[in-house]
Amino acid sequence: MARPQRENRPRDREREDSEIVDKLVGINRVAKVVKGGRRFGFAALVVVGDQRGRVGFGHGKAREVPEAIRKATDAAKRGMIRVPLREGRTLHHDVLGHYGAGQVILRSAGVGTGIIAGGPMRAVFECLGVHDVVAKSVGTQNPHNMIRATFEALKQIQSPRMVAQRRGKKVSDIVGKREEAPANAEAAAQAEAPAQAEAQE
Numbered sequence: 001m002a003r004p005q006r007e008n009r010p011r012d013r014e015r016e017d018s019e020i021v022d023k024l025v026g027i028n029r030v031a032k033v034v035k036g037g038r039r040f041g042f043a044a045l046v047v048v049g050d051q052r053g054r055v056g057f058g059h060g061k062a063r064e065v066p067e068a069i070r071k072a073t074d075a076a077k078r079g080m081i082r083v084p085l086r087e088g089r090t091l092h093h094d095v096l097g098h099y100g101a102g103q104v105i106l107r108s109a110g111v112g113t114g115i116i117a118g119g120p121m122r123a124v125f126e127c128l129g130v131h132d133v134v135a136k137s138v139g140t141q142n143p144h145n146m147i148r149a150t151f152e153a154l155k156q157i158q159s160p161r162m163v164a165q166r167r168g169k170k171v172s173d174i175v176g177k178r179e180e181a182p183a184n185a186e187a188a189a190q191a192e193a194p195a196q197a198e199a200q201e
Contacts, residue, residue: 019050020048020049020050020077021048021049021050021051021126021127022046022047022048022073022076022127023046023047023048023123023126023127024044024045024046024069025045025046025047025057025119025120025123025143025147026044026045026120026143027042027043027044027045027065027068027069028042028043029041029042029043030042030043030061039063040063041061041062041063041068042061042062042063042064042065042068043059043060043061043068044059044060044061044065044068044069044071044072045057045058045059045072045120045143045144045147046058046059046060046069046072046073046075046076047076047120047123047124047127047147048073048076048077048080048127049080049124049126049127049128049129050127050129051126051127051128051129052088052129053082053083053084053085053088053128053129054080054081054082054083054128055080055081055083055124055127055128055151055154056076056077056078056079056080056081057076057079057124057147057148057151058071058072058073058074058075058076058077058078058079059072059075059144060072060073060074060075081151081154081155083128083154083155083157084157084158084159084161084162085128085129085130086108086159088129089111089130089131089132090108090109090113090130090131090132090133091106091107091108091130091133091157092108092157092158092159092160093108093157093158094106094107094108095153095154095156095157096153097149097150097151097152097153097154097156098139098149098152099145099148099149099151099152100140100145100148100149101139101140101142101145102137102139102140102142102145102146102148102149103137103138103139103149104121104135104136104137104138104139104146104149104150104153105135105136105138106133106134106135106150106153106154107133107134107135108132108133109132109133109134110132111132112132113132113133113134114131114132115130115131115132115133115135116133116134116135117133117134117135117136118137119137119141119143119146120143120146120147120150121135121137121146121147121150124147124150124151124154128154135150137149160175
């Protein structure tokens with residue numbers, strides 16, 4: 001009886017790892033007080049992503065910098081989340097994120113806007129694969145809390161397909177309403193313009 005062939009998981013894992021990019025957000029020297037004095041180590045904060053909608057972050061501590069970065073990278077790969085993107089370049093809608101003292105505002109943007117974000121948030125968007133976004137941190141400047149607040153915001157992102165499935169409607173119904181709102185506002189403004197002109201006369 002022939003044995004079933006094993007799946008080639010290590011090769012698939014290597015291919016997946018090769019597609020993942022990682023960015024070092026910050027590294028701090030930490031100290032542990034022991035009987036003989038202080039033992040110094042390093043704490044690293046890393047963001048990873050496949051630039052196609054998956055992103056994660058992690059932190060690690062070690063006596064040497066490379067080992068701390070490796071631990072942080074492994075932790076980030078284990079905790080990756082998937083974020084739906086609009087046209088593969090921006091967010092579907094504006095969203096607020098909050099974690100501890102960190103507060104962030106993420107807004108979708110038009111083509112050519114670029115990544116308008118600073119510090120740790122820029123690393124998250126670059127790893128995520130977002131090309132156009134406007135982001136602002138209005139809370140703490142602590143990179144750990146900023147990244148956690150950004151991830152809390154990204155977890156709230158929903159695509160029209162997800163909303164339609166939850167409501168039991170078609171995607172065209174959801175997207176149509178989103179596109180009709182600006183058109184209705186513009187039509188109302190044009191209708192008010194002649195009335196205002198007559199009033200001034």
